[in-house]
Every structure is written in structure tokens, then in C-alpha cells.
Amino acid sequence: MSLSPQFMEDLWVRRSFSAAGHTLLVYDYLLTFREEFVYIWNAPWTYVKILFLLSRYGNLIGQTAIRLEEAGILAHSSQKFCQRFAIFTTCFMFISTESIHILVLVRAWAIWGTRKRVANILGWSYVGYIIMLLAGSASTLHNDNTQFEFLDVIHVCTAKMPKYVWLIYVGSFILDTVLFVLTMRSLRTYSREFQRLYPSTLLHILFRDATMFFIASIFSNALTVTSWTAFGDTPKYFLGKGFATPLLSVVGQRLVLNLRGLQTRSYATRDLSREVDRQLQAFAEADS
Numbered sequence: 043m044s045l046s047p048q049f050m051e052d053l054w055v056r057r058s059f060s061a062a063g064h065t066l067l068v069y070d071y072l073l074t075f076r077e078e079f080v081y082i083w084n085a086p087w088t089y090v091k092i093l094f095l096l097s098r099y100g101n102l103i104g105q106t107a108i109r110l111e112e113a114g115i116l117a118h119s120s121q122k123f124c125q126r127f128a129i130f131t132t133c134f135m136f137i138s139t140e141s142i143h144i145l146v147l148v149r150a151w152a153i154w155g156t157r158k159r160v161a162n163i164l165g166w167s168y169v170g171y172i173i174m175l176l177a178g179s180a181s182t183l184h185n186d187n188t189q190f191e192f193l194d195v196i197h198v199c200t201a202k203m204p205k206y207v208w209l210i211y212v213g214s215f216i217l218d219t220v221l222f223v224l225t226m227r228s229l230r231t232y233s234r235e236f237q238r239l240y241p242s243t244l245l246h247i248l249f250r251d252a253t254m255f256f257i258a259s260i261f262s263n264a265l266t267v268t269s270w271t272a273f274g275d276t277p278k279y280f281l282g283k284g285f286a287t288p289l290l291s292v293v294g295q296r297l298v299l300n301l302r303g304l305q306t307r308s309y310a311t312r313d314l315s316r317e318v319d320r321q322l323q324a325f326a327e328a329d330s
Contacts, residue, residue: 060284081302114197124199142294203274222256258293262286
């Protein structure tokens with residue numbers, strides 16, 4: 043069966059973006075392994091540490107599996123494999139992108155003392171959103187008898203996206219914006235109240251990383267929605283899974299590692315008293 047030049051070009055773009063995303067993820071892993079060892083592995087076991095390691099190594103494993111499939115190694119002209127692979131990659135993408143938001147939220151709350159009730163509401167909103175996405179997507183893909191095109195020729199799982207599937211990302215846009223606004227508000231509050239305790243360079247890094255994470259998050263969502271709408275009937279619909287997901291993972295992991303590595307200057311007596319008062323107030327709000 044002969045394939046059109048346009049189809050082959052779209053397949054080349056898809057494979058190139060997937061290779062670029064996987065390469066970026068592995069390259070950043072190698073660059074930040076020392077920071078991971080110092081700030082993560084040497085730290086006590088907490089839910090932040092567990093979330094970080096699950097996100098970091100889960101992404102490496104998932105994106106490696108995607109890369110092998112894109113190279114034509116895994117499919118072996120099996121429609122059944124591609125159907126299962128579609129369920130896996132869809133669930134993996136949702137868990138990967140939203141869990142990194144939860145990780146950043148938890149880490150930001152731990153450092154800047156955002157009200158725990160607000161952080162819990164937003165965190166459970168992400169969890170509920172993930173469950174809704176997984177249930178809906180798994181049910182749709184399981185019941186949909188999708189036929190993957192030209193599988194015996196290209197050995198890559200390609201299909202067509204449902205027309206209105208991009209609407210599920212509206213919730214992600216809303217949650218990401220709320221997370222960014224709350225983070226900026228918290229940073230601004232503590233930059234005023236604790237500017238003698240926290241150096242200006244530290245605050246600059248936090249503002250920079252939070253802004254970069256929000257931009258990467260919006261870009262990831264926008265690329266996914268664009269690929270699902272504009273290229274839904276071509277192989278390029280896969281750009282969100284192959285490139286946007288690892289990009290967001292890299293930015294989120296960088297933010298967490300930077301937060302773990304931040305060092306403040308020595309506490310003066312007055313500063314220490316103010317910091318203790320802040321923590322006591324946070325505990326009181328958590329218990330109320």
C-alpha cells in the first residue's frame with residue numbers, strides 16, 4: 043500500500059518531536075542527577091520526596107516506552123497492542139502532567155506557608171480532575187473499536203482523534219491559572235513580610251521558576267489542544283504526548299530541585315521569632 047508524501051511528512055514530524063522530547067528528558071536527568079542525589083535522596087522520606095521520585099522515574103519509563111513505539115520496535119503490526127498502547131499513553135499523559143502540578147503545589151505550600159486549606163482544595167481538585175480524565179478516557183478508548191492506519195507498513199500506532207476531545211483540557215487551563223495566581227500572591231506577600239529573612243536573589247529565582255513553570259504548563263496545554271484539533275486526523279495529533287509532556291516534566295522537576303536547594307541566610311533573633319510565629323499560625327489554621 044502506497045502512502046501519500048503528506049502522511050509520511052506528518053509521521054516524520056511526529057517521530058522527530060517524540061525523539062526531541064525524550065532526548066530533552068534524558069539529558070536533563072543526567073544534568074540534574076547530582077542535585078537529585080544531594081537534595082532528594084539524602085533527604086528524609088516525605089510525600090514530596092515520594093511524589094518527586096514517582097514523577098521523575100515514571101516519566102522516564104513512560105517516555106522511553108513511547109520512544110520505542112515511535113521507532114517501530116513494539117507494535118509488530120498488532121491492532122490489539124496499539125489499542126492497549128493508546129490507553130496507556132493517554133492515562134500516562136494525564137497522570138504525568140497533573141501530578142507534576144500537585145508536586146509543585148505541595149512543595150510551594152511547604153516553603154511559603156500558603157493556607158493549607160486552600161492548598162488542599164486545589165490539590166484534591168487536581169486529583170479529582172485526574173480521576174475524571176482517566177475514567178472517561180479509559181472507557182472511551184476501551185469501547186471504541188479504533189483501527190490504526192497503515193500499521194503493517196509503518197509499524198507505528200496512528201489513528202484519528204475524536205472531534206471534541208480537546209474540551210477536557212479546559213479544566214486544566216483553569217486549575218493551572220489558579221495555581222499560578224495563588225503562587226504569585228504568596229510569593230509577593232512573603233517578599234514583603236520577610237524580605238530581610240529571604241535574600242532578593244532567592245525571591246528572584248522563585249518568581250522566575252514559578253513564571254517559567256506556568257508558561258511551560260500553558261504551552262503544554264496549548265500544544266496538546268492544537269495538535270488534537272488542527273491535526274486530529276493526521277499522525278501529528280501525538281505531539282502533545284511525545285513532546286509537551288516531557289517538556290512540562292523537565293520544568294516542574296527543575297522548579298522542585300531549585301526549591302530544595304535554596305539556602306537562606308542566618309536567622310537573626312527577631313527574624314527567627316517572626317518565622318516561628320508564622321509556622322505556629324500555619325499549624326493553627328491546619329487544625330481549625
